[in-house]
Amino acid sequence: MHSAQPRPATFTASGPLRGTVKVPGDKSISHRSLMLSALAVGESRVSGLLEGEDVLATAAAMRAMGAAIERTGEGEWRISGVGVGGLLQPQTALDMGNSGTSTRLLMGLVASHAISATFIGDASLSKRPMERVIDPMSLTGAEFNASPGGCLPLMVRGICPAVPISYRLPVASAQVKSAILLAGLNTPGITEVIEPVPTRDHSERMLAGFGAELTVETDVQGVRHIRLHGEAELKPQNIEVPGDPSSAAFPIVAALITPGSEVTVTHVGMNPTRTGIFKMLEAMGADIHYSNERVVGGEPVADITARHSALKGIEVPPEVAPSMIDEFPVFFVAASMAEGRTTTSGLDELRVKESDRLALMATGLTMIGVKLEEREDGLILDGSGGEPFAGGATIASALDHRIAMSFAVAGQNARAGIMVDDVSPIATSFPTFEVMLQSLRR
Numbered sequence: 001m002h003s004a005q006p007r008p009a010t011f012t013a014s015g016p017l018r019g020t021v022k023v024p025g026d027k028s029i030s031h032r033s034l035m036l037s038a039l040a041v042g043e044s045r046v047s048g049l050l051e052g053e054d055v056l057a058t059a060a061a062m063r064a065m066g067a068a069i070e071r072t073g074e075g076e077w078r079i080s081g082v083g084v085g086g087l088l089q090p091q092t093a094l095d096m097g098n099s100g101t102s103t104r105l106l107m108g109l110v111a112s113h114a115i116s117a118t119f120i121g122d123a124s125l126s127k128r129p130m131e132r133v134i135d136p137m138s139l140t141g142a143e144f145n146a147s148p149g150g151c152l153p154l155m156v157r158g159i160c161p162a163v164p165i166s167y168r169l170p171v172a173s174a175q176v177k178s179a180i181l182l183a184g185l186n187t188p189g190i191t192e193v194i195e196p197v198p199t200r201d202h203s204e205r206m207l208a209g210f211g212a213e214l215t216v217e218t219d220v221q222g223v224r225h226i227r228l229h230g231e232a233e234l235k236p237q238n239i240e241v242p243g244d245p246s247s248a249a250f251p252i253v254a255a256l257i258t259p260g261s262e263v264t265v266t267h268v269g270m271n272p273t274r275t276g277i278f279k280m281l282e283a284m285g286a287d288i289h290y291s292n293e294r295v296v297g298g299e300p301v302a303d304i305t306a307r308h309s310a311l312k313g314i315e316v317p318p319e320v321a322p323s324m325i326d327e328f329p330v331f332f333v334a335a336s337m338a339e340g341r342t343t344t345s346g347l348d349e350l351r352v353k354e355s356d357r358l359a360l361m362a363t364g365l366t367m368i369g370v371k372l373e374e375r376e377d378g379l380i381l382d383g384s385g386g387e388p389f390a391g392g393a394t395i396a397s398a399l400d401h402r403i404a405m406s407f408a409v410a411g412q413n414a415r416a417g418i419m420v421d422d423v424s425p426i427a428t429s430f431p432t433f434e435v436m437l438q439s440l441r442r
């Protein structure tokens with residue numbers, strides 16, 4: 001976990017950003033590749049794994065529950081699984097650090113095993129709502145003992161055999177969907193998740209890739225019905241993790257808002273459930289193009305080139321939100337530089353991420369000179385039409401990596417530097433971020 005000592009850093013304009021960079025492996029896919037490999041019978045290999053703190057928390061938890069997980073090289077990992085149903089009782093509390101994905105997916109996994117586990121996390125994670133997983137998992141017979149507000153520290157007492165459920169997601173959340181599906185792996189019969197609003201589908205793709213029997217049917221209303229046959233036997237796999245589009249969004253927005261810039265990010269995951277950010281930036285007039293499009297390990301991948309662009313404000317349709325949910329902080333930075341008004345709505349979920357991202361972005365952007373209005377479920381931003389940010393402020397990152405990186409990007413086109421009070425949380429998802437940004441400055 002990152003050090004308790006805050007590490008401040010100042011980000012200043014340097015002129016054009018130019019070059020070609022690679023971003024680390026996709027965080028969602030990295031978590032799932034460790035979890036499913038740990039549940040397969042035999043040895044899986046993963047390359048391109050994100051070696052950020054969140055994913056390392058998942059690796060440590062899977063080890064504590066019996067899997068043999070070993071790093072064999074940079075981004076290269078070897079995992080010997082225990083088989084579905086084979087998870088062992090962890091001897092100490094599972095420390096999930098800052099990671100909501102690790103916590104929620106593993107709560108599901110533990111729920112259908114005859115073990116119990118206590119989940120703990122940092123100050124940010126300990127404020128995040130877990131009822132969204134407790135509610136469906138309680139229907140399977142698992143028991144939960146959570147801190148007030150359904151928060152961590154939290155104890156899960158799993159049950160085996162668990163009762164299979166059919167559950168309609170009340171909130172668009174890939175974490176909740178995945179928790180239910182992972183629980184379904186060791187549950188007799190068919191577990192069904194009904195998903196009215198599509199969210200990232202990495203779990204579905206990877207479960208099928210590991211040999212689970214899973215079907216996805218979209219009904220006439222566009223609602224997805226995901227059905228998993230339980231008591232599955234997973235076969236070990238070799239997985240190549242594509243670059244994280246959520247991380248790629250930072251150098252791409254930095255290039256779009258900094259005059260004279262041209263940046264290429266290679267090997268970026270282009271799963272359509274993740275690419276809302278690029279579509280919205282293009283709708284704003286961003287000069288973005290894709291090359292070398294291919295499929296890697298069941299996921300579409302491309303190289304993305306972005307050039308400085310005169311962006312125009314748009315209205316972001318709320319139904320796009322799940323496909324760019326983690327990118328809104330840096331999207332707000334881009335919108336602040338556009339000409340005209342950008343309106344966002346339907347973003348209540350941003351208030352329960354690592355921080356209240358609507359409140360923090362509204363406060364921070366206002367401090368660097370942006371005109372905006374904060375609504376309950378979104379921000380309305382009046383862009384500067386390309387005028388640099390005033391800057392000269394210190395931004396609180398509040399244990400939120402995406403807030404820290406968004407203001408680092410804003411600093412690339414600010415009249416006075418932007419100080420982020422603590423950049424250490426960046427190591428949760430993008431440990432090479434500062435080095436990458438530096439490599440693009442000439």
Ligand SMILES: O=C(O)C1=C[C@@H](OP(=O)(O)O)[C@@H](O)[C@H](O)C1
Binds near residue numbers: 029175176
């Ligand atoms: O399933 C996943 O890997 C994730 C799902 C999203 O969370 P929600 O399910 O809470 O929307 C996203 O914000 C998070 O960074 C990763």
Ligand SMILES: C=C(OP(=O)(O)O)C(=O)O
Binds near residue numbers: 027054100353354429
């Ligand atoms: C919300 C995020 O992650 P998590 O929920 O896994 O903490 C994120 O990476 O922006």
